[in-house]
Amino acid sequence: DTAVSQTPKYLVTQMGNDKSIKCEQNLGHDTMYWYKQDSKKFLKIMFSYNNKELIINETVPNRFSPKSPDKAHLNLHINSLELGDSAVYFCASSPQTVKSYEQYFGPGTRLTVT
Amino acid sequence: KQEVTQIPAALSVPEGENLVLNCSFTDSAIYNLQWFRQDPGKGLTSLLLIQSSQREQTSGRLNASLDKSSGRSTLYIAASQPGDSATYLCAAMDTGRRALTFGSGTRLQVQP
Numbered sequence: 643d644t645a646v647s648q649t650p651k652y653l654v655t656q657m658g659n660d661k662s663i664k665c666e667q668n669l670g671h672d673t674m675y676w677y678k679q680d681s682k683k684f685l686k687i688m689f690s691y692n693n694k695e696l697i698i699n700e701t702v703p704n705r706f707s708p709k710s711p712d713k714a715h716l717n718l719h720i721n722s723l724e725l726g727d728s729a730v731y732f733c734a735s736s737p738q739t740v741k742s743y744e745q746y747f748g749p750g751t752r753l754t755v756t
Numbered sequence: 757k758q759e760v761t762q763i764p765a766a767l768s769v770p771e772g773e774n775l776v777l778n779c780s781f782t783d784s785a786i787y788n789l790q791w792f793r794q795d796p797g798k799g800l801t802s803l804l805l806i807q808s809s810q811r812e813q814t815s816g817r818l819n820a821s822l823d824k825s826s827g828r829s830t831l832y833i834a835a836s837q838p839g840d841s842a843t844y845l846c847a848a849m850d851t852g853r854r855a856l857t858f859g860s861g862t863r864l865q866v867q868p
Contacts, residue, residue: 673854685845685858698853732799736854742807743787743854747800 645669646748648733654754655723663718663751665733672738673697674716675745676708679730691716692738723755758783760848762859769836770867777831777862779846784824787854791820791831792845794861800845804831808851836866 646667655661667674675698676688689708690698696708705721720727733748759782769775779789788807792800804813804820806829812821819832829846843863847856 675855677856682860683843684860685847685856687855687857690853690855698855734800742805743849744790744802744805745856746802747792749799 646733646735646746648731648748648751650751651749652752652754654756656756657723657725659723660719660721661723661753662720663731663733663753665716665718665748667714667733667735667746667748669735669737669746671735671746672713673736673743674710674713675734675736676716676718677732677734677747679732679750681729685732689716689718720753723753725755728753728755758786758848758850758857760846760857760859762844762846762862764862765860766863766865768865768867771836771838773836773866774832774834775836775864777833777844777846777864779829779831779859781827781829781848781857783848783850784827785851786824787849787851789820789822789829790847790849790856791818791829792847794843794845796842803844833864836864838866838868840864841866 673692675690691710694710730750734745736743736745763778791803806822817834843861845861847858
């Protein structure tokens with residue numbers, strides 16, 4: 643009965659590789675997000691999608707490309723990985739109701755680039 | 757651009773104490789403010805959400821208040837327990853993009 647799930651939970655890879663992180667939510671929410679938590683534990687928005695449409699695209703290198711095949715999934719693909727990409731990546735979702743845009747977070751994916 | 761600050765960065769209290777965590781934000785045009793809990797190596801658990809039109813929200817031993825005009829929110833934890841030990845994050849949602857801007861968190865340790 644997991645609400646927001648991410649795979650993999652841990653990802654260790656070398657510089658220059660391309661990797662993907664998958665996110666799925668079974669809450670029926672319309673909006674999904676990707677956040678990055680750096681080594682200092684600071685969380686920052688990267689992207690958001692509403693019904694498969696890109697809404698927010700922060701100042702993120704274009705090596706990062708989100709893809710939303712349907713409104714329950716938002717995947718993050720990263721090309722040419724760099725050391726500075728090492729972080730924990732969190733997926734989140736929220737309903738699009740007037741009353742609330744409460745965000746629900748996944749467990750995170752710890753990416754380590756060596 | 758919204759900036760969210762949390763004070764203190766770390767707090768250690770004996771079990772049973774009541775405590776207050778502080779959060780301030782620079783842009784008062786927020787849609788809501790959320791408080792989260794993060795345990796080491798884990799994801800975020802939503803604790804309380806206060807809409808911009810509300811003054812406070814309560815859940816069990818937790819009470820969060822919001823003063824938009826002064827750009828402040830507080831999280832009050834009553835009768836703290838060792839199980840409350842975690843990092844507490846506040847996040848303000850902007851009215852346009854519906855994205856959260858997070859503070860850097862307060863790391864709480866409750867001593868048994």
